[in-house]
Structures are given as C-alpha cells and as structure tokens.
Amino acid sequence: MFELVLSAPETLVEPVSEALMNELEALSVSVEDADADTDAEKALFGEPGMPAARPGWNRSTLKALFQTEEEASQAATLLLAQEWATELQVQALQPVVEQDWVRLTQSQFSPVEITERFWIVPSWHEPPAQAREVIRLDPGLAFGTGTHPTTRMCLRWIARQAPALAAGWDRVLDYGCGSGILAIGAALHGARAVDAVDIDPAAVESTLANAQANGVTVQAGLPELAQGEYPLVLANILATPLKLLAPLLCGHVRPGGHLVLAGILERQAEELQAAYAPWLPLQVLDSEDGWILMGAARA
Numbered sequence: 648m649f650e651l652v653l654s655a656p657e658t659l660v661e662p663v664s665e666a667l668m669n670e671l672e673a674l675s676v677s678v679e680d681a682d683a684d685t686d687a688e689k690a691l692f693g694e695p696g697m698p699a700a701r702p703g704w705n706r707s708t709l710k711a712l713f714q715t716e717e718e719a720s721q722a723a724t725l726l727l728a729q730e731w732a733t734e735l736q737v738q739a740l741q742p743v744v745e746q747d748w749v750r751l752t753q754s755q756f757s758p759v760e761i762t763e764r765f766w767i768v769p770s771w772h773e774p775p776a777q778a779r780e781v782i783r784l785d786p787g788l789a790f791g792t793g794t795h796p797t798t799r800m801c802l803r804w805i806a807r808q809a810p811a812l813a814a815g816w817d818r819v820l821d822y823g824c825g826s827g828i829l830a831i832g833a834a835l836h837g838a839r840a841v842d843a844v845d846i847d848p849a850a851v852e853s854t855l856a857n858a859q860a861n862g863v864t865v866q867a868g869l870p871e872l873a874q875g876e877y878p879l880v881l882a883n884i885l886a887t888p889l890k891l892l893a894p895l896l897c898g899h900v901r902p903g904g905h906l907v908l909a910g911i912l913e914r915q916a917e918e919l920q921a922a923y924a925p926w927l928p929l930q931v932l933d934s935e936d937g938w939i940l941m942g943a944a945r946a
C-alpha cells in the first residue's frame with residue numbers, strides 16, 4: 648500500500664478528505680495536528696460520540712492510504728490541479744511499511760485496574776495475580792472497554808457496593824449498556840438479575856456475547872426491556888440524553904433504591920442536578936479526568 652501525506656489549512660480538511668474518500672478511491676484518510684509534539688500542538692475534541700467542534704487544526708496533516716502508487720500519485724495530481732486547493736501541499740508519497748496490525752492493536756490494550764482486586768483483562772493477557780473479580784473483554788464495536796474514566800468510575804462504585812448487591816439489591820438496570828461492561832460488573836459483584844438495555848442493536852448483541860464469555864447471566868435488549876422498579880439503576884450515557892431521560896430513569900428507581908449516572912463533565916453538574924431535582928437530589932459521588940459520577944438514593 649502507498650501513503651499520500653498532505654498538509655492542509657483548516658478550511659481544506661473537509662473538502663480534501665471527502666474528495667479522497669468519495670472520488671479518488673482512498674482506502675482510508677486520517678487527520679492529525681500538523682503541530683503535534685510541538686509547543687503549538689492544540690487539543691481538539693468533542694464529547695465521546697459527538698463530532699469535534701472543528702474539523703481540523705490550524706494546519707492539519709492528512710494521510711490517505713491507496714492500494715497502488717499510481718492511484719496515490721494520480722490523487723495528488725488531481726487535488727493539486729483544483730483551483731480551490733491552492734494552499735494544499737504534498738509532503739510525501741511513500742510505501743507503507745508492513746506491520747503486524749493485530750499485534751499492534753493488542754499492544755494498545757492492557758489490563759485495566761478498577762480496584763486492587765477488580766480488573767478488566769483482554770483475552771490475550773493473563774489476569775494479574777491479585778485480581779479476584781475479572782471481566783474478560785476485548786475491544787469491539789460497542790463502547791465500554793474499561794479504559795474510559797466514566798466506565799471506570801461506575802465500576803469502582805459497583806465494586807464498593809458488593810455487599811449490598813449480594814445481600815438484597817436483587818435487580819439491576821444498566822441503561823445504555825454498550826459492551827455490557829457495567830451489567831457484567833454488577834453480576835460479578837453479586838447482583839442476581841441484571842437487565843441491560845441500549846438503543847443500538849449492536850450493543851445488545853455485544854452485551855449478550857460478553858456476558859456469556861464471562862459466565863454471567865444478563866438479560867439484554869432494546870430499552871422496552873426495562874420494566875418496573877429496580878434497587879439500582881446505572882446509566883453512563885452523556886449529559887444531554889441523561890437530562891431527557893430523567894423522568895424515565897427516576898421512574899425505574901424503587902423506593903430506597905439508587906440511581907447512578909455517568910457521562911457528565913464537571914461543568915455540567917448543576918444542569919444535571921436541576922434536570923433531576925423534581926424526582927431525585929443528585930450529588931457528585933466521584934470524579935476523574937474532568938468527568939464526574941453523580942447519584943442519588945430515593946427516599
């Protein structure tokens with residue numbers, strides 16, 4: 648394969664990426680900060696699952712992969728001939744060094760420590776010696792590998808509630824289950840019946856497969872699966888959907904039960920408290936890397 652490396656100002660990132668993918672038969676296009684690893688490097692991100700606020704940096708490096716050198720070179724010639732692309736520069740046209748992609752991907756996912764004894768471990772790793780509760784999970788299409796602070800905070804909270812889960816919090820609802828990691832975590836810590844729901848059918852499938860691989864029983868389905876009241880309702884989504892879901896999620900919390908919410912940035916605490924105030928008094932329970940865990944118990 649051949650790689651065409653281009654340098655583009657912010658205004659050209661979107662049209663050039665689209666031309667590469669849609670008309671010039673690039674196999675993939677990646678965009679990086681041309682100032683990466685210098686003092687001028689700038690973070691550029693939106694909330695998980697949401698588009699970034701801007702399509703590119705002041706100056707971006709675009710790397711497009713092509714099957715052959717001829718395709719890569721033709722793409723460069725055609726792009727440079729466009730009158731709207733005068734500020735585009737070709738930096739390189741080079742063969743791509745063969746890599747062991749499986750090994751490279753695997754090396755990026757190591758076991759994740761939730762507590763000293765509770766770990767998330769990819770299938771190609773041995774669990775650490777001190778691990779007592781282990782979720783075996785490989786990166787897949789659905790969100791939730793344990794590497795995101797919001798997931799880790801939920802799992803830490805679940806681990807702390809293990810005695811209550813085993814003693815009587817017999818039903819748990821994981822709303823927005825993704826890979827099913829929270830549902831599996833609750834089941835491993837003693838919850839007897841766990842319902843996991845998501846609007847994404849791929850997440851439902853992934854949850855069922857991951858639960859089976861971990862030897863726990865989880866009922867997974869679309870949101871209609873959630874019925875009645877639960878002693879524990881977990882939802883790691885994002886602030887905006889969490890605000891819309893407030894009456895529904897609170898309606899699933901049994902008297903004396905707990906609601907735990909994640910996917911919320913520190914600066915969003917007050918808007919979440921206001922949105923849930925008619926039903927439950929949310930408090931901040933934990934925080935990590937700018938994200939907070941919020942929760943409340945129903946009287």
Ligand SMILES: C[S@@+](CC[C@H](N)C(=O)[O-])C[C@H]1O[C@@H](n2cnc3c(N)ncnc32)[C@H](O)[C@@H]1O
Binds near residue numbers: 797798825826829
């Ligand atoms: C941030 S992921 C969390 C996954 C996992 N529970 C975790 O803690 O890592 C959020 C999940 O919520 C799902 N979701 C988003 N909006 C939803 C909604 N209105 N109802 C149910 N699920 C929703 C998404 O499809 C996604 O799988």
